[in-house]
Amino acid sequence: MDLHHSSHAGESHGTAGSYMVGFVLSVILTAAAFGFVMTGMLTGQHALLAISALAVVQIVVHLVFFLHMSTSSAQRWNVMAFGFTVMTMVILVGGSLWVMHNVAMNMMSR
Template identity: 40%
Template sequence: MNHSAERSVSTYLTGFVLAIVLTAIPFGIVWGGLLTGMAVYAIIAVAAILQVLVHLVFFLHLDLKSTPAENLFFLGFAAVLIVIMVGGSLWIMFDLHHRMM
């Protein structure tokens, strides 16, 4: 096996281990009932964002040095769209919840 193949396998294994850990942490906190309320949601959100970054870096090999600027621009645009969709959905759900109470 050549050096680039070893590097690729080790990169994928590192990403896989990090993804497992970032999945296990929120799962363990929720399952064990260690935290309640908004703290749980914050930990889940932070772990989700970190997991997205792990997937982008270790599996898609996106970084700021070797990735063309166009790809980073489109990735940023997609992130903005996702934030608008998730934020709008949460806004609508909280508003409906408030109106129903």
Template identity: 50%
Template sequence: MSENHTTSHEGESHGSYGSYIVGFVLAVILTVASFATVLSKAFAFWQTIAILAVLATVQVVVHLVFFLHMGTKSLSQRQNLAAFIITVLMVAVVIAGYLFVLWDAQMNMMPG
């Protein structure tokens, strides 16, 4: 049991028990931090939203690295990471465009 990680048929690492434990602990800490931020009511509304956005982004990265094994070690992992980043950017452009169109339409509406 000296070898804790497994490899797939392509020879890519799928993590060790230690990396899963670290990922789990980080995910729990980030979740508790999110709940504590909201329940403490120590921040203004927009500050709370900004803190939650940062914590959520960090948690997504933790899940991608520790559980989905998206890294840059092998060519396949780099390709997966690049495809994921491009997908996220495309979704962000679509959402930003959608919000801009709605905002612009609301600003140009005639008063009722």
């Protein structure tokens, strides 16, 4: 039994090039969001939507380039676990916002 070499079936490890692409994309997305706020190019609702969209794109970049998540058959359980986590977070955050909104409308804003 070889203790120094372990096989990780189905796991893909990135190359230096893929990590560099992910890093550059992350820096560009962060700089774009920072630029929108600091220059005042977008304000109010438009700024919130643009920053939210950039955040979602950055999450995808991190998942693909750094966590190596893909839709391959070897990654099926990882993708399913991540999907369940996202669904749970949407329910928790969305439900909390809904409850707080209803409390504010029914109790405090009268």
